[in-house]
Amino acid sequence: MLILDTLLIGLSSGAIYALMALALVLVWRSTRVVNFAQAGQAILSTYIGFEAMNRTHNYWVSIPFAIIAGAAIAAFVDAVIMRALSKRSHKGSVSEIAPVIATLGLLGLIRSLTGIIWGNAYVQYASPLSGKGYSIGHHTIPFSPQNTLIVIGALLVMASFAIVFKYTNLGLALRASSFQPEISRLAGIRVDRIRTIGWAFSGAAGAVAGALVTPTSYLSPNSLDLLLVSGFVAAVIGGLDSLIGAVLGGLILGIGFAFILQYVGTSVTFSAAFIILIVVLFLRPRGILGSQIGRRDA
Amino acid sequence: MSGLVLTDFSVSHGAIAAVKNLSFSVEKGQLAAIIGSNGAGKTTLLRALSGLIPATHGNATWNGHSILGRKPEDLVRAGIVHVSEGKSVIPELNVKENLALGGIWRKDRADVAAATEEVCNLFPRLRERLNQSADTLSGGERQMLAIGRALIARPQLLLLDEPSLGLAPLIIEQIFDAISQLRHRLGLTVVLVEQNAMSALKIADIGIIINVGSLVTSGPSTKLLADANLRAAYLGY
Numbered sequence: 001m002l003i004l005d006t007l008l009i010g011l012s013s014g015a016i017y018a019l020m021a022l023a024l025v026l027v028w029r030s031t032r033v034v035n036f037a038q039a040g041q042a043i044l045s046t047y048i049g050f051e052a053m054n055r056t057h058n059y060w061v062s063i064p065f066a067i068i069a070g071a072a073i074a075a076f077v078d079a080v081i082m083r084a085l086s087k088r089s090h091k092g093s094v095s096e097i098a099p100v101i102a103t104l105g106l107l108g109l110i111r112s113l114t115g116i117i118w119g120n121a122y123v124q125y126a127s128p129l130s131g132k133g134y135s136i137g138h139h140t141i142p143f144s145p146q147n148t149l150i151v152i153g154a155l156l157v158m159a160s161f162a163i164v165f166k167y168t169n170l171g172l173a174l175r176a177s178s179f180q181p182e183i184s185r186l187a188g189i190r191v192d193r194i195r196t197i198g199w200a201f202s203g204a205a206g207a208v209a210g211a212l213v214t215p216t217s218y219l220s221p222n223s224l225d226l227l228l229v230s231g232f233v234a235a236v237i238g239g240l241d242s243l244i245g246a247v248l249g250g251l252i253l254g255i256g257f258a259f260i261l262q263y264v265g266t267s268v269t270f271s272a273a274f275i276i277l278i279v280v281l282f283l284r285p286r287g288i289l290g291s292q293i294g295r296r297d298a
Numbered sequence: 299m300s301g302l303v304l305t306d307f308s309v310s311h312g313a314i315a316a317v318k319n320l321s322f323s324v325e326k327g328q329l330a331a332i333i334g335s336n337g338a339g340k341t342t343l344l345r346a347l348s349g350l351i352p353a354t355h356g357n358a359t360w361n362g363h364s365i366l367g368r369k370p371e372d373l374v375r376a377g378i379v380h381v382s383e384g385k386s387v388i389p390e391l392n393v394k395e396n397l398a399l400g401g402i403w404r405k406d407r408a409d410v411a412a413a414t415e416e417v418c419n420l421f422p423r424l425r426e427r428l429n430q431s432a433d434t435l436s437g438g439e440r441q442m443l444a445i446g447r448a449l450i451a452r453p454q455l456l457l458l459d460e461p462s463l464g465l466a467p468l469i470i471e472q473i474f475d476a477i478s479q480l481r482h483r484l485g486l487t488v489v490l491v492e493q494n495a496m497s498a499l500k501i502a503d504i505g506i507i508i509n510v511g512s513l514v515t516s517g518p519s520t521k522l523l524a525d526a527n528l529r530a531a532y533l534g535y
Contacts, residue, residue, distance in 0.1 A: 169402050172391075176399055179390045186348065186382055188374035188403040188451060 005142050006262045007255060012147040013230075014254020015154035019209035020231025021238060021246035022161065026202035027074075028240055029178040030195045031082060037103040038206055039228035040110030041077065043221060045070035045203070046210035047114050050125040050219055059127045063211050070207025071200040077106065078199035083192060114221045122223075127215035150212045157208050158247055161201065165243065174198050230257075233273045237280045239290030248288055252276070301325040301487060302347075302455060306356035309339070309346045316342040318511040319356065324504065326361070329481055329488040331502035331519060333495045333532065339511035340491040341383055344457050347489070348380035349373050360455060375403065377454035384463065385440035387447070389433035393424055396432050396443055400450030410450060417446035420476060438469035445476070455487045462494045470494065474501050495532070499523050507532050 020038070027035040035041075049066030053059055085099050129145040165171035176184045177194045185191050209231075210224055217223065234253045238245025253276055260272040268275070280288070302324040309317040317339045324330040334340050346353045349370040358365050360378060370380065387396050397417065401410035418425035421442040427435065432443060441461050448456060458477070462470040478501040481488050492498035499505050505522040507514040514532060515522070522528055 169398070172395055172398060173402055176388055176391065176395075180386075180388045182350065183382065183386045183388055184399070185350070185370045186374070186380050186386065187399040187447060188371050189399070190371050190403075 002262070006258045008141060008143040008147070009262075010255030010258030011251070012143065012150050012254070013257060014251040015151045016209050016213045016227065016250075017230045017234040017253050018247045018250025019154050019157060019205050020227050021234035021250045022157070022243060023202040023206040023209070024231055024235045025238070025240060025243060025246040026198050026205070028235070030174070030198040031078070031086075031099070033082065033099045033103060034232070035103050035202070036100070036228065037077060037106035037110065038202070038231070039222075039224045040107040041070060041073045041203055042206035042210040042227070043114055043219075043224050044073055044110050045207035046125065046214050046219060046224070047118050049207070049211045050118070050123065050214075053125060059215070062125075063208075066207045066211040067204050070203040070205075070210070072203070074199040074203025074206075075196050077203075078196045081106070082199075083196075111221045118221075120221055122218040122220050125211075125214045125219045129215075131216055146212075146215055150216075153208055153212045157205055161205075161243060164201075170194075170197065174201075230273055233277045237277060237287055239287030242287075242289035245287060245289030252280070252288075300361050301328070302330075302489065303359045304356070305358075307343075307346070307353060307358055308355035309342050309351065310354045311342070315354075316511050317346065317508075320508065320511075320513055321356075322506050322513065322516050324487060324489060326487050327481075327485055328503045329478075329490060329501060330504050330506055331495075331498035332489060332491045332506045332508060333498060334493070334508040335532075336493065337510070338508050340508065341459055342511075343508075344380060344459050344489070344491055345382075348378065348457055350380075371403070374451055374453075377452070378457070379448040379451050379453035379455070380457040381444045381448045381459060381461070383459040385437060386444045387432045387435070387440050389431065392429055392431050393435070393443060394428040397424070397428075397447055397450060400447035404451070409452070413450045413452060417449050420449075420480070421446055436469075437465050438473065441465065441469075441473055442476070445473075449480070449484075453486065455489070456481075458488065458490045460491055460493065462492060462497060470497055474498070477501060496523075 023038050024035060027033055045066045048069040049062040052065035053062035056062065081102060082099055085102055127146050127149070129149055131144045131146050133140045133142050133144050165175060173189050173194045174197065176187070177189055177191045178198070181191050209227065213227070214223065230253060234249035235246050237252055238249030253273060256276045257272050260268060304323065305321050307317060307320040308315060320343065332340050332343065342351070345351045347358060347365065349368050353366055365373060365378065397414055401413060404410050423439055424442055424446055427439065432440065435443060445461065461473050461477070465473065474497050477488065477490065480486060490498055490502065499519040499522060502519040504516060505519040506516040507522065507528065509532065515528065
């Protein structure tokens with residue numbers, strides 16, 4: 001029973017890590033930027049969901065608000081900030097790292113912005129679903145209705161991404177632009193626009209993560225920061241390039257985390273993510289599904 | 299004037315002029331072979347014509363309209379399609395997806411389907427491999443795929459960068475045959491950049507020989523092939 005309980009804990013947190021990893025991978029694939037602002041974008045969209053909840057008193061209505069806000073914020077970050085930055089810093093040693101540093105700056109900026117608007121105190125963004133585990137006979141399992149929602153929500157996001165990427169022209173354009181931007185432009189794809197759409201998908205995935213996980217704890221301007229670390233570790237475990245890898249990485253990390261906490265102890269909470277990362281990278285230096293085909297230089 | 303006209307066309311990489319004051323014209327429906335050794339500026343010229351890099355001086359017009367300062371994705375919509383050097387396919391996608399890319403922006407879906415069918419008839423090996431990853435194709439098949447993708451855009455002006463690069467002589471012959479057939483059948487204007495001077499001039503109407511970015515000479519390809527001095531100096535046989 002204990003093993004099963006631990007698996008369930010891992011499944012729910014793994015689903016959230018997977019969403020965050022998906023968000024990071026979508027941006028990395030298309031722009032080669034490690035988007036530290038992702039945690040900020042997700043916190044802002046979650047506060048917008050929180051605001052919608054306060055006005056409508058309906059958690060279910062607030063989720064689409066958060067998702068649309070997350071997509072719009074990400075599209076804005078790419079179209080206004082990233083695009084201008086990459087056009088201005090074509091050459092020189094700073095050009096590679098400048099966008100990454102910019103995302104760090106943006107993370108700080110969004111955090112203080114949310115602090116100014118909503119205050120720094122912990123607030124509740126509550127779901128109507130119970131956070132208490134289901135009971136089977138006398139045993140209460142560590143898996144609640146809200147955890148069920150988290151897993152179903154994450155599955156829905158993954159399934160819709162899979163359908164869009166595999167079966168639509170938009171998905172084909174997204175894949176082609178991230179693999180070979182120059183050939184894609186020569187084929188007639190407006191790569192800049194397609195990239196912005198990729199960012200919007202990323203923002204939406206992060207927003208779903210924020211809106212689903214926040215009811216299990218509390219909301220504050222930096223309540224999703226640890227999630228950024230976990231999402232990043234999950235993305236790297238999955239190979240950083242692969243959407244399926246991101247999902248697998250999230251699950252491995254979530255379940256691995258749960259077992260370490262259960263059988264090793266809570267004192268290693270923070271280092272556990274890195275221990276898992278190092279073990280996986282030792283076994284598979286490219287990540288689980290990292291690409292083997294040489295990619296473009298830029 | 300109809301066709302492609304270059305006037306004092308220059309392109310620089312930083313301080314280095316890669317293409318210098320090049321002037322020539324290719325009439326509509328003609329096949330022009332641009333011949334020159336490695337580093338002659340051929341690839342740079344094509345990249346500037348398709349909008350991938352900016353020209354630094356001069357002008358280029360297609361059917362009387364300037365094509366300078368326009369993005370590659372807009373030029374594709376205007377009928378100017380560039381098949382870049384090195385079998386430009388996307389190895390992570392399968393053959394069908396690579397072909398689909400060529401018509402992804404087009405509204406006329408029925409014609410995209412018809413064009414795809416024509417390409418599969420022209421290159422039956424692609425039809426056999428539609429669901430295979432482009433990564434598994436041979437060099438010749440990749441070149442067919444790259445040209446096939448370009449055709450699905452229904453181009454008027456096709457810019458081909460070294461389609462013979464790295465291919466066996468027999469395959470080169472097949473590819474050049476296909477190019478020759480296509481342009482007659484579809485009335486295409488073709489600019490073919492090649493190091494393989496002999497094969498290119500054989501199917502071309504006119505030849506343009508460039509060396510370190512400058513025009514050496516241009517004229518009907520039969521005349522260039524007959525010129526003993528040129529043959530020795532630039533055509534390499």
